[in-house]
Amino acid sequence: MIMNELLWFAICFIVLALCLLVRLIKGPSVADRAVAADSIDILSDMALILFALYSGRSVFLDIALITALLGFIGSTIVARYLEGKL
C-alpha cells in the first residue's frame, strides 16, 4: 500500500492535536479548557478532510461537517453557561 503524502499531513495534524491535550489537562481556567477542546475538534476535522481526500469517499466529509457543527454548538453552550444565563 503506497502512502500518499496526504496521509502524512493528516498524521501531522493529529500530532498537533495531541500536543493540545497538555493544555486541556493543565489549563488553569475553564475557558482555556473549552478553547483547547474546540481547537482539538478543528484539528481532527482537518485530519478527517485529508483522509477523505486520500480515500476518495465523501462519508468522512459528512462526519467532519457534523463534528464541526457539534463543536460550535458545544463551545457556544459552554460560553452561555460561563456567562451565567443558562
Add this chain to the structure above:
Amino acid sequence: MRIIIDAFIVLSLFFAFAGVVGMLRMPDAFCRMQSSTNIATLGVLGVIIAGILYAAFYLQDGAMAVKLALMGIFYIITNPIAGHAICRGAYKHGVRPDKKMVVDKYGEDMVEEE
C-alpha cells in the same frame, strides 16, 4: 498542480503549528484564545482550498468540492461567533488578564452598567 496543493497544505500546517505553540506558551487566558483563532481561520482555509483543488482536478468529484466549500463558509461564519461568546463568558465568569494589562474598557463599561 500537485505542488500547489501541497503548498496550501504546508501553509495551513505552519499556521496550525504556530497556533498550537501559542496556545501552549502564551501567559494568559485571553492571549491563548487569540492564538487559537489562528488555527481556526488560516489553518482551516488552507486545507479547504487544497481539498477543493484536489477534489476538482484529481478525483473529478463535484459533490465533494461543493461540500468542502460549504464547510469553509461554515467555519468562516461560526468561528468568530464562538470566539466572541467564549471570551465574553470567560470575562463575566471572573477570568482576568495579566497584571501588565493597562486598558480595560470592558470592565469599566460593566461597572458603569451596575
